[in-house]
Amino acid sequence: MQELDTFKLIERISALLRSEERKKYAAIGLQPVHGQVLEYLAKCNKYSNTHAAVAEYLGLTKGTVSQTIQILERKRYLDKTTDLLDGRVVHLSLTDTGKQLIDELKPLDIFKQAESKVSRQEFDTIGQALQTTLGVLQKVNESKSFGLCRSCHYFSVEQHHYQCGLTEQPLDREDTDKICRDHLPIPNSFIDQE
Structure with missing residues (x-):
C-alpha cells in the first residue's frame, strides 16, 4: 500500500x-514538448543532437519530433546543420534565442x-x-x-x-x-x- x-x-x-509548464509555454505560443526538445538539445552532445536521438530520448514518434523541430526552427530557437562526414545526418543546435528561452523558463x-x-x-x-x-x-x-x-x-x-x-x-x-x-x-x- x-x-x-x-x-x-x-x-x-x-x-x-505539467499544468504549470503548459501555462508558461502557452503564454509564449509553445507546447511543453517544444520545451522538452529544447532542454534536451541544450544538454546533449554532438553525437546525440539528431532527430532520431530526440525521439528516442523523449519517447516520441519521428513525426511528432519532425513537426516540433519545424516549429522551433521557424521561431528561430534552433538551427539545423548537415553532418560533414555523413550528409544524411542533420544535427540540431540551439540558437542564442533558444538558449535564452531555456534560461528563462526552467526550472519552474x-x-x-x-x-x-x-x-x-x-x-x-x-x-x-x-x-x-x-x-x-x-x-x-x-x-x-x-x-x-x-x-x-x-x-x-x-x-x-x-x-x-x-x-x-x-x-x-x-x-x-x-x-x-x-x-x-x-x-x-x-x-x-x-
Whole structure:
C-alpha cells in the first residue's frame, strides 16, 4: 500500500508541474514538448543532437519530433546543420534565442520555491517528503489540494459519526478515505513558514 501511495504522490506532483509548464509555454505560443526538445538539445552532445536521438530520448514518434523541430526552427530557437562526414545526418543546435528561452523558463519557479522550503526539512519516509513537497507546490501555485477527507481541516469526529465542518453533513466511513475538491489542508507550520 505504501508503494501505491508514494506513486500517487509522484503522479500528483507531476500533474501539477505539467499544468504549470503548459501555462508558461502557452503564454509564449509553445507546447511543453517544444520545451522538452529544447532542454534536451541544450544538454546533449554532438553525437546525440539528431532527430532520431530526440525521439528516442523523449519517447516520441519521428513525426511528432519532425513537426516540433519545424516549429522551433521557424521561431528561430534552433538551427539545423548537415553532418560533414555523413550528409544524411542533420544535427540540431540551439540558437542564442533558444538558449535564452531555456534560461528563462526552467526550472519552474514554483518548483524552485518548493525545493527551497522542503530541502530544510528532514523526513522519515519518502512519502512524507513527497506529501510535504506536494503541499508546498499546491500552496505556491494556489491550487486546490484534493486531499483525503480525513486529512482535511473541516473533518471531525462527532459523537458517533464523522462530520464535514464545511457542509455540516455527516460523512460515511468510506468517504473519509476518498479525495475531496473542497479539501483544506490542516495548517503545517513548516509549509506555512516563509
